[in-house]
Amino acid sequence: MDRTQRRIPGQPLSIPTAQPKKKRTLMMSFFSKVSWKLRFQKWEPLKNVFFILAERARDPSAKKRHMAMRGLGTIACETPDKVRKYKRIVLDLLVHGLYDPMSSEVIHESMKTLTTILGKSQGKGLGSFFIDITLQTRTLLDDESDGLRYSAFVLFGQLATFAGRKWKKFFTSQVKQTQESLLTHLQDRNPQVAKACKTAYRACAPYLKQRKEYSFQSEEDQRNPKLCRQLSHCHPELLQYFYANKIL
DSSP: OOGGGSOOTTOOSOOTTSOGGGHHHHHHHGGGSTTHHHHHHHHSOHHHHHHHHHHHHTOSOHHHHHHHHHHHHHHHHHOHHHHHHTHHHHHHHHHHHHTOSSOHHHHHHHHHHHHHHHHHHTTTTOTTHHHHHHHHHHHTTTOSOHHHHHHHHHHHHHHHHHOTTTTHHHHHHHHHHHHHHHHHGGGOSSHHHHHHHHHHHHHHGGGGOOOOOOTTSOHHHHSOHHHHHHHHHHOHHHHHHHHHTTOO
């Protein structure tokens, strides 16, 4: 039997207010409804919900994988306290979605949910997932899709904020490799992406500080002339911020 037609054990048979002929369509849109959490909890314990989402997160259908990521986002927004208990499972599914090889919608939904979780948890408890998330987010900063670029800059800015002492050395190297993208997208064709990039640049600023290893160097020599020229031309207020915080 085709896998997409097989009912997952424990899945509710129908929604009380749904029309029988539209069962499949309603089930696919089920996760996107605001009342999704309240309805689902009447039928299934939360651990079973995660089991169902885990199944769908690895389904051959991109649409089902997308809905699984959206379902995780709904749980993260509405029941953040319960997400903490299953945090490693949730993060594993989201990172899996972040690296989806076929669907940009799955990737986009994963990034949005990761941004929500990072914000609510203040970046705590990511463990080694921090590396996986950072590496993949970096690759999306130059994506052709405006939506993906926007979400990538928002997420990258949050990673910069919550990197902490543990990941400081790793994230510093990532920021230095990303500096060209940050500069480029300060003038992104999409104003919202440019704004998100500017916010991310501010969050990354502490990682751009130059080490003053040679005391005989003048202040002017220690500055990055290319960066200063570009910022003075397109974002003088950001350059002033860097000077004020002794980043340049």
